[in-house]
Amino acid sequence: MLKDITLGQYFPGDTVVHRLDPRTKLILTVVYIAALFLVNTWGGYALVIAALAAVTAVAHIKPRAMLRGLKPLVFIIVFTGLLNLFFTRGDDVLFQWRFIHITYTGLNRAVSMVLRVMLLVSGTFLLTYTTSPLAITDGLERLLSPLNKLHVPVYELSLMMCIALRFIPTLIEETDRIMxxxxxxxxxxxxxxxxxxAKALLPLLIPLFISAFRRADELALAMECRCYNGGQGRTRMKELRMAGRDAVAFILGGLLVAGILVLRRLGI
Amino acid sequence: MSLIEIRGLTHVYSRGTPFEKTAIDNINLTIEAGGAVALIGHTGSGKSTLISHLNALLKPDSGTVLLDGEDIFASKAAMRAARFRVGVVFQYPEYQLFEETVAADIAYGPKNLKLPQEEIGRRVREAAAFVGFPEDRFDRSPLELSGGQKRRVAIAGVLAMEPELLVLDEPTAGLDPAGREDLLEKLFAWKNASGGTILLVTHDMSIANRCDRLIVMEEGRIALDGTPEAVFAHSDKLLSIGLDLPAAARIAGLLREQGVAVPQGVYAIEQLAAAILALRGKGGAPC
Structure with missing residues (x-):
């Protein structure tokens, strides 16, 4: 059933990872993604996997939940793997049959690409699993607030994102119901x-669109009833504050990047 | 043979995540053909999960459902076949309407049955007649109708499949009292005319006591099962689950507390009226 899709779902909890400032988690996720592209050795992948496993364990996320999150991406992952496996040219042929050549370089690249995609996705899942959508948008808004000076409507953008995230589970539930x-x-x-x-999908999509518009209308009305008028001069109930654990998280993140760079230099 | 036989049915949602929840737990139940059964329970007691198994929309984690003695989960074909024999009307069915006209929407189910055109036409007209939807409005868009009319069209869409068992999840939710009475009357009229079986999911006791059997669910299990008299006799149990008694049964209970000898087993307005009249006739006490 659709309900079992955990893409971008929040698992409430009260671990150190959950309590980190969302800004810390956002910055570290970006750093993690960037660092992942610097990894070019098996040792580097081992280090990233170990780090990811450690954070998963600390956050009390079950490994099965992580794997299930990858399920919708199986096609992309398999496709990436096969593409790299069959279409990488090289001299070190491992296997050859008619037009199929599998080279050692190709195998190497296929495995590392698949690993990279999986690590990339599970790393970002860790962010959404441990941070509520509200906290994410809050953090994002604060991180992007300097852009306000350039007349970028940061507040409106973050509100839009917040609403979009908020309605994903609702729409999934609705789809399930109509289905x-x-x-x-x-x-x-x-x-x-x-x-x-494709034609069989119409009875699903039409009621879904109608209900999405209805919900948007109702939400707009509810916001207007509470005199909502945008971000100007708005104060917050929960101010974001960095704490000691955020400093520790940044240090650990820095160590991970340093480790990756060292392993890259050493070629392990 | 019973129409439906449920054996050891268990369903767990989100297995392996922090949201894991056993929605129904080892349910055993048989439903005979031709009856009207009410399934009562608090929100989250597993009613909706249970009915989603009756037409194989959900697959159980263990246990099974037999329809006329055949396992409905045996194969994909069996699961699909069950959907045409067990019609399920979910909560707020008006949100499932999608066709351009009312007639086309009601015809969606029969069309999926691959019936000949004349047969589809006959079923659409009959189903609309059962729910009291006028034929001169068949060409309207279902989205232009009022809420109550949309509900009727949606129910007609399931009736047009001519199911042997009609399951309705809170069919009267959100309707005004007159609309509620009217819809219930029409559903029971359908049952009597077609010889079908009705399973009503509700937490409205005044609907429940029109059925000839009540099944009360609590936390994924069956708490009480029997005739309305038998179930309403366990008033303490019902109240502890957080369910209400029908108004007449409540009044009878209050009268008994005041020392008026209203007999046990009074739960419908007519019975209560008869009991009070009988007491008046006997004792001659002024009311």
């Missing part, structure tokens, strides 16, 4: 040719 209702009327979404299947 159940149409299946109960004998809708067949799984078999048939591609045009048939």
């Amino acid at each position: 159940s209702a149409q299946k109960a009327r004998g809708a067949d979404l799984e078999t048939g040719t591609l045009p048939e299947r």
